[in-house]
Amino acid sequence: xxFLRTCRRRFAKAFxxxxxxxxxxLFCLATQAEAPLSKEDKLKAAxxxxxxxxxxxxxxxxxxxxxxxxxxxxxxxKFLAFLNEMVRNIRVGKLQRAVNALPLSTxxxxxxxxxxxxxxxNNEKLHHAVVVVDxxxxxxxxxxxxxxxxxxxxxxxxxxxxISKTQVVVSSELMKLAKIK
Amino acid sequence: xxxxxxxxxxxxFHKQLLSVVAINILPLLIMSGLLYSNAITDYxxxxxxxxxxxxxxxxxxxxxxxxxxxxxxxxxxxxxxxSYTSTRYAQLYDANGAVFAEYKRPGQKIDMPIExxxxxxxxxxxxxxxxxxxxxxxxxxxxxxxSADTNSLAMQKSHYILVTGWAFLGSLVLAYxxxxxxxxxxxxxxxxxxxxxxxxxKNKKYHKRLDGGRHDEIGDLILGVNTMLDTIETHEQQLYxxxxxxxxxxxxxxxxxxxxxxxxxxIAGRNKSEIAVLFLDLDRFKVINDSLGHGIGDELLLQIxxxxxxxLRKSDSVSRWGGDEFVxxxxxxxxxxxxxxxxxxxxxxxxxxxxxxxxxxxxTTSVGIARFPQDxxxxxxxxxxxxxxxxxxxxxxxxxxxxFKSSMLNKSVYRLRMEMELHNAVENExxxxxxQPQLAIDGETVVGFEALIRxxxxxxxxxxxxxxxxVEEIGLMHRVSLWVLKQACQQNMSxxxxxxxxxxxxINLPPSFVMHQQCFNNIASALAGSGLEPEYLEIELTxxxxxxARSTAGPILQTLRDLGVSIAIDDFGTGYSCMSYxxxxxxxxxxxxxxxxxxxxLSRANEGIVQSIITLGKSLNMTIVAECVETEQQxxxxxDMECDIIQGYFHSKPLDFDExxxxxxxxxKPLRLRSIKN
Numbered sequence: 043x044x045f046l047r048t049c050r051r052r053f054a055k056a057f058x059x060x061x062x063x064x065x066x067x068l069f070c071l072a073t074q075a076e077a078p079l080s081k082e083d084k085l086k087a088a089x090x091x092x093x094x095x096x097x098x099x100x101x102x103x104x105x106x107x108x109x110x111x112x113x114x115x116x117x118x119x120k121f122l123a124f125l126n127e128m129v130r131n132i133r134v135g136k137l138q139r140a141v142n143a144l145p146l147s148t149x150x151x152x153x154x155x156x157x158x159x160x161x162x163x164n165n166e167k168l169h170h171a172v173v174v175v176d177x178x179x180x181x182x183x184x185x186x187x188x189x190x191x192x193x194x195x196x197x198x199x200x201x202x203x204x205i206s207k208t209q210v211v212v213s214s215e216l217m218k219l220a221k222i223k
Numbered sequence: 224x225x226x227x228x229x230x231x232x233x234x235x236f237h238k239q240l241l242s243v244v245a246i247n248i249l250p251l252l253i254m255s256g257l258l259y260s261n262a263i264t265d266y267x268x269x270x271x272x273x274x275x276x277x278x279x280x281x282x283x284x285x286x287x288x289x290x291x292x293x294x295x296x297x298x299x300x301x302x303x304x305x306s307y308t309s310t311r312y313a314q315l316y317d318a319n320g321a322v323f324a325e326y327k328r329p330g331q332k333i334d335m336p337i338e339x340x341x342x343x344x345x346x347x348x349x350x351x352x353x354x355x356x357x358x359x360x361x362x363x364x365x366x367x368x369x370s371a372d373t374n375s376l377a378m379q380k381s382h383y384i385l386v387t388g389w390a391f392l393g394s395l396v397l398a399y400x401x402x403x404x405x406x407x408x409x410x411x412x413x414x415x416x417x418x419x420x421x422x423x424x425k426n427k428k429y430h431k432r433l434d435g436g437r438h439d440e441i442g443d444l445i446l447g448v449n450t451m452l453d454t455i456e457t458h459e460q461q462l463y464x465x466x467x468x469x470x471x472x473x474x475x476x477x478x479x480x481x482x483x484x485x486x487x488x489x490i491a492g493r494n495k496s497e498i499a500v501l502f503l504d505l506d507r508f509k510v511i512n513d514s515l516g517h518g519i520g521d522e523l524l525l526q527i528x529x530x531x532x533x534x535l536r537k538s539d540s541v542s543r544w545g546g547d548e549f550v551x552x553x554x555x556x557x558x559x560x561x562x563x564x565x566x567x568x569x570x571x572x573x574x575x576x577x578x579x580x581x582x583x584x585x586x587t588t589s590v591g592i593a594r595f596p597q598d599x600x601x602x603x604x605x606x607x608x609x610x611x612x613x614x615x616x617x618x619x620x621x622x623x624x625x626x627f628k629s630s631m632l633n634k635s636v637y638r639l640r641m642e643m644e645l646h647n648a649v650e651n652e653x654x655x656x657x658x659q660p661q662l663a664i665d666g667e668t669v670v671g672f673e674a675l676i677r678x679x680x681x682x683x684x685x686x687x688x689x690x691x692x693x694v695e696e697i698g699l700m701h702r703v704s705l706w707v708l709k710q711a712c713q714q715n716m717s718x719x720x721x722x723x724x725x726x727x728x729x730i731n732l733p734p735s736f737v738m739h740q741q742c743f744n745n746i747a748s749a750l751a752g753s754g755l756e757p758e759y760l761e762i763e764l765t766x767x768x769x770x771x772a773r774s775t776a777g778p779i780l781q782t783l784r785d786l787g788v789s790i791a792i793d794d795f796g797t798g799y800s801c802m803s804y805x806x807x808x809x810x811x812x813x814x815x816x817x818x819x820x821x822x823x824x825l826s827r828a829n830e831g832i833v834q835s836i837i838t839l840g841k842s843l844n845m846t847i848v849a850e851c852v853e854t855e856q857q858x859x860x861x862x863d864m865e866c867d868i869i870q871g872y873f874h875s876k877p878l879d880f881d882e883x884x885x886x887x888x889x890x891x892k893p894l895r896l897r898s899i900k901n
Contacts, residue, residue, distance in 0.1 A: 085292075087292060088290075092287075092290045092291060095359060095360075096287060096292070098474075119730050133360070134360065145410075195292070195293075197293075198291075213287070215284065215286060215287035216287055218296065219288065219291050219293050219296050220285070
C-alpha cells in the first residue's frame with residue numbers, strides 16, 4: 043500500500059511535472075507559432091491601409107476586380123496576414139473600393155506595393171503602383187513613399203516626382219504629414 | 224395741476240411737433256430694437272457658424288493626423304486657431320477618448336470634460352462649447368472640441384448698442400428737424416392766422432387780411448376768417464357810425480362831439496388858443512314837427528344840417544346834439560368877430576325859407592355861445608354854458624344869439640326850478656283859470672268868456688308867457704291844454720246849471736293839440752264829460768296852426784265845426800301872410816291882435832289894417848273880435864268899423880270864477896252869436 047501509495051505519489055508528481063512541462067512546451071510552441079508582429083510593422087500595415095484612404099488611383103475600365111485596391115506585399119507572410127486581416131471588409135475612397143492584400147510575387151497588378159527588399163522596377167504589375175519601401179535603406183527605382191523613424195515615431199517621405207509618375211492623386215492631407223522629397 | 228397748466232401753455236405746434244416726434248420714437252425704437260436684435264442674432268449665428276466651420280475644418284484636416292498618429296501635425300493644426308481670437312481652446316481626442324492634441328489660448332483652461340459634450344452647441348459660463356466626431360468613412364477617428372468665449376459678442380453688442388443708439392438719436396434729430404421744417408411749412412398759414420387773430424384780439428382792428436391763394440382746407444379757413452373779418456369790420460363800422468354819428472343827418476352825435484371837444488380843448492390848452500362852442504336850437508321846430516309830421520321835420524333837419532356843414536370852416540365841426548339841437552365847434556378862434564361872423568351866417572342861412580315836400584317852411588335858430596378858456600375849462604361846462612346861453616337867446620326872441628355870462632347861471636337855475644315846479648303843478652293841477660269877458664260892441668251884452676290859464680308859484684303869479692313856453696318845451700302842453708279844455712267846459716256848464724246866461728267859452732289850444740290824432744275825441748270827451756253843448760265852446764288857434772299843417776288841420780277843424788264847436792283865429796294879422804286858408808277852413812271868428820288895437824287912434828295905417836281885417840272878415844261872414852280894447856276911443860273906432868265883439872280891460876280884466884259869475888249876472892242876457900252877426 044505504501045508502495046502503491048508511494049508509486050502513486052511518484053506517478054502523480056511525474057504526471058504533474060509532465061503536465062506542467064507539456065503545458066509549457068505547448069505554450070512555447072504556440073507562442074512561437076503565433077509570433078506577434080512588431081508594433082512598427084503593425085503601424086506600417088496600418089499606414090499602408092491609411093495610404094489607400096488618401097490616394098486616388100486613376101479609374102480604369104477593367105472588370106470588377108479592378109475596383110479593388112490591391113496592396114502587394116513583399117514582406118513576411120505575417121505582415122501579409124496581419125494586413126489581410128486589417129483590410130478585410132474595408133472600403134476606401136470615393137469609389138468605396140475594397141482593399142486586398144496579396145503577395146507581390148503572385149500579384150498581377152498592384153495599386154500599392156510594399157517592399158522591404160531593394161530591387162528593380164518590374165513589369166506591368168507596377169504600372170500605376172505606388173511603391174512604399176520599408177526604410178530609406180531599401181532601394182527601389184520607383185519608390186514613392188519611404189518609411190522612416192523620427193523621434194521614435196514612424197514617419198514617411200513622399201517622392202513627389204515618382205508618385206506623380208504613377209498618375210495617382212495624393213491628398214494634401216497625406217502630403218502635409220509627409221516629408222516631401 | 225401745475226404740470227397740466229404747463230403742458231397747456233406749451234405752444235400748440237410745439238405740442239404737435241413733440242407728439243409727432245414722440246410717435247416717431249416708437250417705430251424708431253422698435254426698428255432700433257429689431258436692428259439690434261437682428262444684428263446680434265446674425266452676429267451670434269455667424270459666430271456659431273464660424274465656430275462650426277472651424278470645427279468642421281478641424282475635423283476634416285485632422286483625420287490624417289489621427290490616422291497616422293501625427294500629434295505634431297495635429298498640434299500644429301490646432302495652433303492655427305490662434306488667429307481666431309474668440310477660440311479659448313481646442314482639443315482632439317483619439318478614438319479611445321484620450322487627448323491627442325490640444326491648443327489653449329494663454330490664460331484659458333480646459334473647463335469641460337469630454338464626457339459633457341454631446342455634439343450640440345453648449346452655452347455655459349458665457350462660453351460656447353462645440354464638439355464633433357472625426358469620422359473617416361465609417362471609422363471613428365476621434366472627437367474635435369472647441370470652446371469660444373463671447374467677448375466678441377459682448378463687444379459686438381456694445382458696438383451695436385452704440386451704433387443703434389447713434390442711429391436712433393440721429394433719426395430722432397432728423398425726424399424732429401424734418402417734422403419741424405414740414406410743420407413750419409404746412410402750418411405757416413395757420414401761424415399767420417393765429418397772428419392775425421391775436422392782432423385782432425389785441426388791437427380790436429379788423430383791417431388786416433391774409434392771402435387766401437390756396438385751394439385746400441387752410442385756404443377755406445383763411446377765406447372764412449377773411450369773410451368773418453369783413454363782416455366784423457362792416458359791423459364795427461356800422462357800430463362806430465351808430466355810436467358816433469346821427470342816423471338821420473350823418474353828423475357826429477353827442478358822443479363823438481364830446482371826444483372832439485375834449486381833443487380840441489387839449490390842443491387849445493397847449494396852443495393857448497381859443498375855441499367856441501355854439502349851441503343851436505331851432506325855433507318853433509316842434510310846431511313844424513307836430514303839425515306836419517316827423518317825416519317833414521326830419522327832412523327839414525337834413526336840409527339844416529347840410530346848410531350848417533356848408534357854413535363850416537375846415538377846422539370846425541358840427542354835430543347833432545339831439546332833436547332840433549345842433550352844436551358847432553369852432554377852433555382856432557383869434558377874435559370874437561370870427562365867431563359872430565359864423566353865427567350871423569348860420570342865423571341868416573337857416574332863416575331862409577326851406578321847401579320840404581312842397582311846404583314852404585320858415586325856421587330860425589337861437590344860438591348860445593360859450594368859449595374856451597374863459598367860459599369853461601372842460602367840455603361839459605362849455606356845453607352847459609352854451610346851452611344856458613342858447614336859452615337866454617331864445618328868451619330874447621327868435622333868431623338871436625348870446626354869449627355866455629356867469630349871471631346866466633342864476634337864470635338857468637331859476638328855469639330849472641320852474642321846470643320842476645311845472646311838473647309838480649301838472650301833477651297836482653295847481654293851475655287855475657281866469658275868464659275875460661267878451662261883450663258885444665254895444666258893451667252891454669256878454670257874448671262869452673276867454674279862459675286864460677294862470678299859475679301861482681309861492682304866492683306869486685307867474686305870467687303865462689313865462690311859463691307856457693317852458694311847458695311847451697318840457698312836453699307838458701298837451702296835458703295842460705286838456706286840463707284847460709275840461710276845466711273850461713265844466714265851468715261853463717256849472718254856470719249854465721246855475722241859471723246864468725248861456726255864453727260861449729273860448730279856449731286857446733296849441734297847434735300840437737289840434738294836430739294830435741285824439742284831438743276830436745279829447746274835445747268830444749270834454750264836452751260829454753261836462754255836459755256842455757258844443758255850440759258853447761270855441762277853440763282859438765293861432766295862424767301858425769295853419770302855417771304848417773293846413774292840409775292836416777282842415778279835416779279836423781271841419782269835424783269839430785260839424786260837431787258844433789266854433790273856431791277862431793287868435794292874434795290875427797301877426798302871422799301867416801297867406802289868407803287863403805280863411806276861405807278854405809271852417810273858421811267862424813277872427814280875433815284882431817291886440818297890437819293893432821293898441822295903435823287905433825294913433826296911426827292911420829294901423830286903423831287901415833284893422834278896417835281891412837274887419838272888412839275881410841265880414842266879407843267872409845265871420846265874427847270879428849277885437850282884443851285888448853282898453854279905451855273908449857278904441858271902442859268908438861271899432862264900433863265905427865262895425866267890429867262885432869270887444870274884449871279887453873275897457874270892459875273887464877280877466878275874472879275868477881265867482882267874479883265871472885257875478886259879471887254875467889250883472890249884464891243882460893247874452894244874445895245868440897248868430898244874431899250878432901245878423
